[in-house]
Amino acid sequence: MRNIKLVLEYDGSRYDGWQKQAGNLKSITIQDKLESVLSKMENEPVTVIGALRTEAGVHAYAQIANFTTNSDMKLYEIKHYLNRFLPRDIAVLEVAEVPERFQSSFNAKAFRYEYKISMGEVPSVFERKYNYYSFHKLDVLKMKQGAAHLIGKHDFKAFSDNKRMKKSTERTINQIDVYSDINEVVITIEADDFWPNMARIIIGTLIEIGEGTREPESMKEILESGKREMAGMTAEARGLFLQEVIFY
Incomplete structure (x- = not known):
């Protein structure tokens, strides 16, 4: 199992913050968009952990997130895939493989x-x-x-x-x-x-x-x-x- 770290930039203007909101079908969050694209890439559900739960309308120059995967895709392929299918107001700036114990919110x-x-x-x-x-x-x-x-x-x-x-x-x-x-x-x-x-x-x-x-x-x-x-x-x-x- 690989642990992948992402550095993200986003315009939060049209989003209800970072954190997905269980039971609120009308909310649109950064985490929702990321997990949707990654799940299609992996052909199975993917959970993304963010370092900080930015609020509705708040932007980020460098949010940190991580997810685990069994994929053998190269790091640049993951980066290109995400930037191809994510909305234009979310960008993946960096992709890196990190130790299994790394967790964005816990280690920050x-x-x-x-x-x-x-x-x-x-x-x-x-x-x-x-x-x-x-x-x-x-x-x-x-x-x-x-x-x-x-x-x-x-x-x-x-x-x-x-x-x-x-x-x-x-x-x-x-x-x-x-x-x-x-x-x-x-x-x-x-x-x-x-x-x-x-x-x-x-x-x-x-x-x-x-x-x-x-x-x-x-x-x-x-x-x-x-x-x-x-x-x-x-x-x-x-x-x-x-x-x-x-x-x-």
């Missing part, structure tokens, strides 16, 4: 997201699918000050929409960077894991700090409260990209 140690925010007098027609547009000039310095309160290990319960979580909501954010030029602000967040909507709620709160509707110090109060209603909006999915899955 950290994940990095990137969020793109456009500013300027007029929203760009060409960036509307992949950037959040801010009608306000954002104060990047204050956003950096707010982000600094989140670095390290904290309980991020206030930054998740999942009210049924029974596991510990502690996570470790390794770094948050906020940088900008005249017309764009880019936020990157690297953490050991993300709860549902966690990245987008953090980003939405940082946007509100940048707009001046809340102070940077409010981040500390939000963390301590553990209450979702204390945090800011959930930023739109279209500006969010899974930039990298990190394996140490």
Whole structure:
């Protein structure tokens, strides 16, 4: 049995996220599309394991996935087959054979997201699918000050929409960077894991700090409260990209 690792790029605009949804026949996910093509290639059901469950509308520069197969197809043949039959908004960038014990989600140690925010007098027609547009000039310095309160290990319960979580909501954010030029602000967040909507709620709160509707110090109060209603909006999915899955 061979274990095959994939590096994937996708435009999540028309998908209901990465994870297939049992019982929901109307959902279309990245995992559904991959498994459908691989199952035809193998002539039997194939299960694909993804490193991170990106949410509906979220994109990826480098999602990692793996599947097992008895096929003797060469790696370049698998890559060509997938890119031939997958929709054009999903691409397989790399195919590699990895040890049997490798599992994308289990072996991943950290994940990095990137969020793109456009500013300027007029929203760009060409960036509307992949950037959040801010009608306000954002104060990047204050956003950096707010982000600094989140670095390290904290309980991020206030930054998740999942009210049924029974596991510990502690996570470790390794770094948050906020940088900008005249017309764009880019936020990157690297953490050991993300709860549902966690990245987008953090980003939405940082946007509100940048707009001046809340102070940077409010981040500390939000963390301590553990209450979702204390945090800011959930930023739109279209500006969010899974930039990298990190394996140490």
